[in-house]
Amino acid sequence: MIKAPVRKIIPHSLVDGPGNRTAIFLQGCNIRCAYCHNPETQEMCTESSPTEEIKWMTAEEVFKEVERDIPFIRGITVSGGECTLYPEFLVELFTLGQKAGLSCLIDSNGTIDLSKYPELIEVCSGVMLDVKAWDNEKFNKLTGGNNRNVLKNLKFLSDLDKLEEIRIVCIPDEVDAEDILKGIKSTIGEKISYTNLKLIKFRNHGVIGRLKEAESPSDEYMNYLKELALELGFKKVKIT
Amino acid sequence: MTDILGLVKSQKLTYEQKVLSLAQAAENTLDVLHIPEKTQYYFEKNAIDNLFEGNAPYRPRYILPDYDKFIKEGSEFLQIEPPKDLDELLNALMILYRHVPSITSFPIYLGNLDKMIAPFLDGYTDEEIKKKLKLFLNYIDRTITDSFCHANLGPEDTRAGRLILEVERELQNAVPNFTFKYDPDITSDEIAELALYTTMFCANPAICNHKLNKDTYTTDYGIASCYNILPIGGGAYTLARVVLPNAAKLAKDVDHFFDTILPECLEALANYMNERIRFLVEESGFFESSFLVKEGLIHKDRFIGMYGIVGLADCTNILMKDEGKRYGHDKEADDLADRIMHTIHEFLSEFPALYSPISNNRFLLHAQVGMDYDIGITAGVRIPIGDEPENMSDHLRHSARFHKLIPTGCSDIFAMETTARNNPSAMLDIVKGAFDLGVKYIAFYEENGDLVRITGYLVKRSEIEKYKKGEQVLQNTTHLGAPNYDNNKLQNRKVRGV
Numbered sequence A: 001m002i003k004a005p006v007r008k009i010i011p012h013s014l015v016d017g018p019g020n021r022t023a024i025f026l027q028g029c030n031i032r033c034a035y036c037h038n039p040e041t042q043e044m045c046t047e048s049s050p051t052e053e054i055k056w057m058t059a060e061e062v063f064k065e066v067e068r069d070i071p072f073i074r075g076i077t078v079s080g081g082e083c084t085l086y087p088e089f090l091v092e093l094f095t096l097g098q099k100a101g102l103s104c105l106i107d108s109n110g111t112i113d114l115s116k117y118p119e120l121i122e123v124c125s126g127v128m129l130d131v132k133a134w135d136n137e138k139f140n141k142l143t144g145g146n147n148r149n150v151l152k153n154l155k156f157l158s159d160l161d162k163l164e165e166i167r168i169v170c171i172p173d174e175v176d177a178e179d180i181l182k183g184i185k186s187t188i189g190e191k192i193s194y195t196n197l198k199l200i201k202f203r204n205h206g207v208i209g210r211l212k213e214a215e216s217p218s219d220e221y222m223n224y225l226k227e228l229a230l231e232l233g234f235k236k237v238k239i240t
Numbered sequence B: 001m002t003d004i005l006g007l008v009k010s011q012k013l014t015y016e017q018k019v020l021s022l023a024q025a026a027e028n029t030l031d032v033l034h035i036p037e038k039t040q041y042y043f044e045k046n047a048i049d050n051l052f053e054g055n056a057p058y059r060p061r062y063i064l065p066d067y068d069k070f071i072k073e074g075s076e077f078l079q080i081e082p083p084k085d086l087d088e089l090l091n092a093l094m095i096l097y098r099h100v101p102s103i104t105s106f107p108i109y110l111g112n113l114d115k116m117i118a119p120f121l122d123g124y125t126d127e128e129i130k131k132k133l134k135l136f137l138n139y140i141d142r143t144i145t146d147s148f149c150h151a152n153l154g155p156e157d158t159r160a161g162r163l164i165l166e167v168e169r170e171l172q173n174a175v176p177n178f179t180f181k182y183d184p185d186i187t188s189d190e191i192a193e194l195a196l197y198t199t200m201f202c203a204n205p206a207i208c209n210h211k212l213n214k215d216t217y218t219t220d221y222g223i224a225s226c227y228n229i230l231p232i233g234g235g236a237y238t239l240a241r242v243v244l245p246n247a248a249k250l251a252k253d254v255d256h257f258f259d260t261i262l263p264e265c266l267e268a269l270a271n272y273m274n275e276r277i278r279f280l281v282e283e284s285g286f287f288e289s290s291f292l293v294k295e296g297l298i299h300k301d302r303f304i305g306m307y308g309i310v311g312l313a314d315c316t317n318i319l320m321k322d323e324g325k326r327y328g329h330d331k332e333a334d335d336l337a338d339r340i341m342h343t344i345h346e347f348l349s350e351f352p353a354l355y356s357p358i359s360n361n362r363f364l365l366h367a368q369v370g371m372d373y374d375i376g377i378t379a380g381v382r383i384p385i386g387d388e389p390e391n392m393s394d395h396l397r398h399s400a401r402f403h404k405l406i407p408t409g410c411s412d413i414f415a416m417e418t419t420a421r422n423n424p425s426a427m428l429d430i431v432k433g434a435f436d437l438g439v440k441y442i443a444f445y446e447e448n449g450d451l452v453r454i455t456g457y458l459v460k461r462s463e464i465e466k467y468k469k470g471e472q473v474l475q476n477t478t479h480l481g482a483p484n485y486d487n488n489k490l491q492n493r494k495v496r497g498v
């Protein structure tokens, strides 16, 4: 079985998706967000250079841990870093999860083209997708990466009804939140009415990148975005 | 002897608290119960404990009147006609509550409030109802100054239930305690989540596993005082307890504990409880004179004796000291605890309890949650505060195992992180899983809230501070909660959920 670098497992997570879930955090990310809260999870690592915080585990080993939390959980959520860097591992883990009746969610920055992994999509119950910026230049400035795959995944997942949630971290000027909202609408159309939208208020707690001193947006701004989303036709909007 | 002059002169006690303390002092000048020497010995060692019920029982400890009957028929003694609208209903209840005795002299059961109120809501707007409920609930909070007072909700999803939950969140009252009876086959997820959401603001309601508790008696049940599962139209004559760690301290070794000390304590306490019941039923005249009996709101044959145990964890740890094994963490320790539970269970299934047909003339086991004077004694069968397993799943599995043999009340309390407010469905998942495994009752509160669950009852942190400074406080349970908060290091209770 394939191993993946596990940073931590939270047996009962109240914040990683619907209901109570076991959350699994994998190490390593392919972009560098200026507002990353978990910069320590960005570095890629190899099996031959073991560290204290990271355990290389097979899906079976991870699932052993998850099993302790049944029947208190509704499902599992794999997060990161960027967990879709380990698609084979996810397939194995989710296959075990589905067998046990758990919903299996991915929390992703969307930069890996998921249409290339039909097997994964098959066993995955849904993806919580970050849309960090709509304009590619903005995206690049914020993350060092390219958002072509994010937009592609948005459509792809929505078509399959596997878009569990869309997340936008909001920072005026840095993030073109209005354009993101409009862009999503033009991409997935009517489906915005039942797709969960989470507007995340930026907080600089834990941030070490360029935005470490940036201020949180005001409540008025967050409410303005929420209103805009509702006007566009989103129905399930949450501010956190 | 009680320092009666001290009571009279006290500046910490309110007038009402003085009167009640003086009444108890008077009762305790009597000596009407026959107590054998051996029993006396175990009382002195505090291996068994009568919880200061008083020397001459003249009312049952807990009474759960049949409020439905009262609402239907009114009361001749109280000169109350059956209520015809919401105002009349709430007023009638407020009057009746004043006349329901208990060990603390305050009513410990207010009824399944949502169901009682539901038929009277037609024609009122939500706002009108909430205003009336607020007045009613504030009256209760400010006059029934004792957090052992308990009201029930559920299991059905009703408009009345939702409105009560909303009002509770706004009021932040410590009294009454609320319990929601939850059954996934009857209760909607929406109202269950609303209940859990509410608990994250005011530590109320706690959640009762309706499926596992509903058939405890042939009559309907209610939850009263600190999570006691008792028959409606009856209640509990008495509650006394075996203080397991103190019994363990008297034992030379594990064998001595099982062969001599434990059986002797069990027998001594059971006989003592029968002696109390005998006096109450045969001599006190309560059941001959109370209007509650005459009007059929309670029945003598629906009372039980609650047989309490406390400190299973500490007892086990004492007996396992040499091996260094701990309750809640090591298999050997938990197996030993299980053996203790089965020993108690077997004893109780044989021992005849007086005047207790509703429980097949047996005492029913109760996980007593502790007293203010307990130090190093963990509530019921709980894992000691601060020593809880890292993973809540292990904790709940453990609870399920040890709740099994306790029919008349046992519970666990979890302090939750504030974030849980954003996701009550996650808490409901935990409840569903726990109840599925056999957990009988569960309570939550928010880690930073003013209302804290001490062992079962609620106390306001702000009131504890006042009391410590020597000021008078309204609720007498604050007197119990203040030392308990410190003795049991409640600030160390593990906070759950990230």
Ligand code: SF4
Residues within 6 Å of the ligand: A029, A030, A031, A032, A033, A035, A036, A037, A038, A039, A041, A042, A080, A081, A082, A109
């Ligand atoms: S995608 Fe997530 S883990 Fe990766 S850098 Fe951005 S915020 Fe950090």
